[in-house]
């Protein structure tokens with residue numbers, strides 16, 4: 001079984017990014033399980049003093065990711081940047097050597113949000129993760145109000161989302177990722 005952890009950069013209840021990741025969970029092919037991590041908003045502020053002995057919620061997140069084969073990220077852009085709560089979550093993961101070279105799909109839900117997408121690619125690459133370009137499409141669902149069922153039923157959403165998942169899964173299985 002291939003395990004992928006989905007991380008949303010938005011805490012908003014009706015977030016398009018989180019909804020897209022819920023659709024991804026529903027579209028997981030046979031032999032693949034996609035788990036949406038929902039604790040980003042509960043993480044304490046990152047403090048390097050606690051990096052080596054972090055609180056249980058951080059240990060749980062690190063454990064989830066460490067046991068996973070890959071990561072799917074979808075995040076909004078705030079003022080041309082990565083949302084603070086999500087950057088905070090990533091900061092807790094910077095020092096985790098066991099997460100190095102984790103294949104990651106960066107799905108952008110808005111064609112306008114180029115700054116945050118570029119920043120995210122830079123951040124996770126600096127963390128040692130491996131951004132899979134073929135698994136990182138723009139799927140423009142931001143501000144459309146689609147629920148997950150509508151995304152799954154919409155070929156223009158489900159098609160590229162399914163292809164991104166397949167590209168990520170392929171990258172988890174090949175030594176030399178694209």
Ligand SMILES: Cc1cc2nc3c(=O)[nH]c(=O)nc-3n(C[C@H](O)[C@H](O)[C@H](O)COP(=O)(O)O)c2cc1C
Pocket residue numbers: 010011012014015016017018075076077078079080081110112113114142143
């Ligand atoms: C405080 C704030 C700042 C934003 N700044 C930008 C921005 O710089 N560029 C952009 O394309 N969208 C910006 N947006 C729009 C959000 O990225 C957009 O609404 C996105 O769909 C929200 O994602 P969500 O539905 O997953 O919460 C901003 C939204 C908020 C609330």
